[in-house]
Amino acid sequence: MQKDIATPIRTKEILKKYGFSFKKSLGQNFLIDPNILRNITHFAQLTNESGAIEIGPGIGALTEHLARTSKKVVAFEIDQRLFPILEDTLSPYNNISLIHQDILDADLQKVITEEFKDVKDVMVVANLPYYVTTPIILKLLEANLPLRGIVVMLQKEVADRIAAKPGTKEYGSLSIAIQYYTIAETVMIVPNTVFMPQPNVDSAVIRLMKRTEPAVVVKDEGFFFGVVRMSFAQRRKTILNNLTNGLPNGKEKKADIIKALETVGIDPKRRGETLSIPEFGALSDELWDAFH
Numbered sequence: 555m556q557k558d559i560a561t562p563i564r565t566k567e568i569l570k571k572y573g574f575s576f577k578k579s580l581g582q583n584f585l586i587d588p589n590i591l592r593n594i595t596h597f598a599q600l601t602n603e604s605g606a607i608e609i610g611p612g613i614g615a616l617t618e619h620l621a622r623t624s625k626k627v628v629a630f631e632i633d634q635r636l637f638p639i640l641e642d643t644l645s646p647y648n649n650i651s652l653i654h655q656d657i658l659d660a661d662l663q664k665v666i667t668e669e670f671k672d673v674k675d676v677m678v679v680a681n682l683p684y685y686v687t688t689p690i691i692l693k694l695l696e697a698n699l700p701l702r703g704i705v706v707m708l709q710k711e712v713a714d715r716i717a718a719k720p721g722t723k724e725y726g727s728l729s730i731a732i733q734y735y736t737i738a739e740t741v742m743i744v745p746n747t748v749f750m751p752q753p754n755v756d757s758a759v760i761r762l763m764k765r766t767e768p769a770v771v772v773k774d775e776g777f778f779f780g781v782v783r784m785s786f787a788q789r790r791k792t793i794l795n796n797l798t799n800g801l802p803n804g805k806e807k808k809a810d811i812i813k814a815l816e817t818v819g820i821d822p823k824r825r826g827e828t829l830s831i832p833e834f835g836a837l838s839d840e841l842w843d844a845f846h
């Protein structure tokens with residue numbers, strides 16, 4: 555087996571050979587520690603029957619670990635300058651497709667159907683570009699793709715918000731948007747020294763395993779997420795206050811809101827950040843009836 559791309563020496567050699575300069579605007583912080591890469595692929599639980607989607611292969615550090623541990627890898631990279639490098643560094647592997655595209659523009663349903671015909675499961679595994687972490691994860695989940703799960707490196711602060719439990723200051727609409735579809739857990743805190751160049755925020759790896767059913771089954775998903783967003787609009791205000799301000803004609807229909815809260819056993823004086831996802835589900839269904 556060839557020496558890992560992700561050793562500091564080999565990464566420096568590759569960057570020098572191609573005269574590559576990092577673009578901060580594209581979140582280019584490459585991994586230079588093979589142990590971290592082994593851990594990431596371990597957490598993804600890939601087998602020789604798995605398909606892996608990577609976002610932003612860079613010079614191929616993670617891509618080669620995915621190629622070694624899965625049946626097939628499809629990697630999306632936005633930066634054209636990296637393609638001649640990737641063709642070189644990944645030449646020992648014949649199970650990788652590289653796509654030059656912004657992941658946010660990609661038709662992932664089509665790619666999965668065409669590229670992963672003969673795999674048993676599909677995981678997204680990536681060291682994400684930090685400027686666009688949340689839109690990428692939400693795109694992957696909201697499109698209802700046939701994924702087993704997602705294992706990604708991202709800013710620790712965002713990982714904390716995604717995996718947060720009710721009653722904590724990190725818990726908010728992002729936690730609910732993601733935990734609605736997945737079981738979320740931070741599996742690794744990662745020191746800055748494993749990146750080149752080093753990012754100026756702390757990093758973590760998060761694992762999101764898709765649920766077979768959403769965390770709560772609601773009458774209307776759009777309305778449910780609307781109620782969640784309203785409930786966190788002003789974190790210091792009570793749930794009643796936020797809902798009367800957020801719902802259409804909420805002030806006039808305050809009595810209906812109080813009744814809905816009481817019917818589902820939620821004290822109107824509680825704050826949104828204390829409500830669990832099932833509580834938000836019950837509340838949104840009750841309000842749906844009062845507001846439609």
Ligand code: SAM
Binds near residue numbers: 584609615617680682
């Ligand atoms: N996977 C490599 C590693 O771990 O060393 C590089 C990770 S680096 C944090 C993020 C990568 O995502 C860069 O290669 C960057 O060019 C690419 N990228 C940035 N924005 C992207 C987008 N919207 N779509 C696809 N790739 C993107």
